[in-house]
């Protein structure tokens with residue numbers, strides 16, 4: 137019994153000692169874990185340049201990009217606003233033929249029927265229908281660049297308004313201007329007729345074209361024609 141008692145006592149002591157060691161080990165392990173975590177955390181805090189900063193930077197970059205895009209959008213909007221806020225620079229034409237009725241419309245994206253050539257084709261200008269002999273005037277101030285006459289387009293006057301902008305007056309009956317002549321807005325260029333063979337079936341009219349930087353342009357970018 138004594139042996140058992142002493143054995144149990146030893147076991148108890150051993151367990152107590154073990155528990156004590158286990159507790160110490162647990163404490164040490166816990167402290168070590170806390171230290172490790174703290175160190176890692178500290179390392180993260182201390183070395184954000186390597187570990188965290190890139191992520192943050194990426195996020196910041198993303199945010200900045202988004203902000204940047206927003207800023208750009210804002211800038212674009214501002215630019216647009218600025219563009220819209222500078223109408224004085226916008227050129228506005230007067231009608232090349234007073235009291236004219238618009239016949240064939242400008243149509244470079246869609247084909248329109250040509251009753252003269254009996255086929256669908258684009259129309260590079262606006263046709264102003266009027267009695268033969270009706271005055272054709274300069275829609276804006278400029279210089280007469282050319283006066284040409286060929287059977288297909290008829291008598292044609294081209295006026296250069298500067299900055300790449302030109303107006304072309306086709307199917308004229310007669311020309312009242314000379315090459316190099318300076319024109320003021322509203323000054324007569326010629327008269328309406330059906331000299332344009334390509335559009336002769338449409339009757340007497342002015343075939344009016346706008347050319348910007350060498351490209352055919354929608355005349356309604358500059359015209360404010362209301363009557364048709």
Ligand SMILES: [Zn+2]
Pocket residue numbers: 240259261262263335342343344
């Ligand atoms: Zn035409």
